[in-house]
Amino acid sequence: MPETIIITGASDGIGAAAARALSASEHTVVIVGRSPEKTARVADALGAQHFVADFSKLSEVRRLAEELRERYPRIDVLANNAGGIFGDRTLTEDGHELTLQVNHLAPFLLTHLLMDRLILSKTRIINTSSVANLSGNIDINDLDLATRFSPGRAYSNAKLDNILFTSELARRFGAEGITTAAFHPGVVASNFASESTSPLRVIYRSLLRNTLISSEKGADTLVWLATTAPGRDWTSGNYYIKRKPGRTNRQADDAGLASALWERSMALVE
Template sequence: MEQQSSDPRTIVITGASDGIGAAAARRLAGVGHEVVVVGRSAEKAEAVARPLGARHFSADFARLDDVRRLAQDLRRAVPRIDVLVNNAGGIFDHRELTPDGHERTWQVNHLAPFLLTQLLLDRLTADGAAVVNTSSVAARLGRLRPEDLGDPRGWSPHRAYGDSKLANILFARALARRHGPAAAAFHPGGVATNFASATSTPLRFLYRTPLGRRLMISPERGAETLVWLAEGTPGRDWRSGGYYEKKRPARTNPRAHDDALADALWEHSAERVGLGPSAR
């Protein structure tokens, strides 16, 4: 039996119906935190939440109206949020536009969590909440520049994924600097989950073959840094705006430290998801 937490928190986790999100939900609920499970599939989210006695919601991040509805549902049903974990994401092998007109990888991995955070921002600020973004070592592949944001030229699955994971780090940095809620991004490691199942890139064979999965860590181990950030105290246990791996500050793409790029990304994202000037 896991030890009861001395500081119970309400922790909303997106992408929590599988993988490290589900593992983190189980771990955090097991030590006394109130976990809110969010998944693309209502059935899978309920299957994770029910044994935990947790609330659950569904939202497809490829549809921004789902994100807007999720934000409204959370505002109505969850009186307080201490931690928002933006964990949902994926990699896709074809360039495809969502119903909102955005490249799918970019929307699911960055624009949707950006919008959700913005729609909850006043609550997060009032509650003294922290925001945790699941990024990746693939951020090192990101080539984002202010003039390239939204430019489809040179698209590839790995570049799209790397750009979106770099955006997760830049968003955490900008959020901490601009609006006050503590924020951090982290790399969970190479985790044996259903990630990359929707792609035929070489990553699929790493994640879906017995040999590849033997080289990877379990979802429970992959969730360790997420749990550490969610339970930790910013300024004492971790630095707001930072990027972490294995519960330690980690090196990443040098562009992740570019405040001008972070600001340009913020402006670009706010415009693309239809937020007014107050969000910029």
């Protein structure tokens, strides 16, 4: 049965690849991206509807949520896929470290603003994380990394935030029909890290790029989570790599930290 699937960060990379795969299955795929030109190009090729939002501005996340609520009475899948690794420590106009906001606070806010609609739809919420979560070390009192900042540390922490957000979503809303999973797409040949000053940009701009997997392969687990049954094919609240449960940072199992992150995130986006 065709479903309505919203994918953020879908103007390029695994988001665009997932949109192509899911559109081929006759689902209604909604493309969300930052670049008006790239987002429209992907959507037009698929005959899909699209929306533009820059997650470095929470005002645009709020506008996006309003537009999605107006357009879609039912949302079967919300794929929070937008994210990235950046350069020197930068604060957004909202006063948050850029990596934290784009990778965690913006999708947290979008999900929160859509939650009543998601509950009615018994939505599957899919969060793009990374194996980089293993290097994370979250201090709930310094999510913005005012001390000991590095691009890699900010990204690792944000990807661990994604996993904690996933587990807390399952705990808070599982009884209301919400199911959710996080996943690692693999090291994908895309424009990821193009704005970064971290060592990762060397991989993505060098001959080593030839060893990376395609966006289509990177999107495989996202597509699998979007099209299979939680409770039968996968377990809500878990983290997956190549369709199998993945190893996570020890902090990922800290229910108290997950709850504290939720409350702190809510305070930061109010």
